[in-house]
Amino acid sequence: MLRLNLSTEPQWLDLGHGVRLLVEPLTTAIMLAARSDPAIIAAASDAEISASNDDLARIVAKAVGRIVVKDWEGVGDENDEPLPLTPEGIDALLELWPIFEAFQTRYIAGALILDAEKNV
Template identity: 80%
Template sequence: MLRLRLSTEPEWLDLGHGVRLFVEPLTTAVMLAARSDPAILAATQVAEGEDTPSNDDLARIVAKAVARIVVHDWEGVGDAEGKPLSVTPDGIDALLELWPIFEAFQTTYIAGALILDAEKNA
């Protein structure tokens, strides 16, 4: 059974390691906006003779593009001295370069949309 989430309000997403993100729901509008991200466009428009990005590279690029759209706040993210950092696009990218955080974001946030997409194609 497909369970619809009718709320459009942002909510906290726990990624472990003391990190929480305040994110808006993953919607079609978000995914379409992410497709227009320059990094995604560059990765998908490979010139003849160039190597195509791996699936892992594309997953990382898409996750960052989506996160830059949906993350409005965070907790548990600080600088080298432990001072809390404000959310910025560069900060989001740096956060998602940490493997455990990237993996948690992929499995708890993005995977739900991908599972639905896979089910409709089965």
């Protein structure tokens, strides 16, 4: 049986290393909006620069992140001062391998794989 979570409220996502993101539920509308991100369009349409699957995953994660992340905790500057949430900050955060991997696994893949809890 497929279990639907009908909540539309943002929820905190723990990415480890003391970092948490307040994210909206991943919906079809969000994935469609991310597909229209200029970086995704460029990567998909530029035949000369064929992006690898890893490059596309990184580009998609950033596009989705810029749409769904509404707040964050545990992100600071070199003086341990909290940084304000910005699109550039989200991109920089997702360039950190452990954070990217956690976001990819716990948010994007978690929303796309329906049988994670035998929901098929």
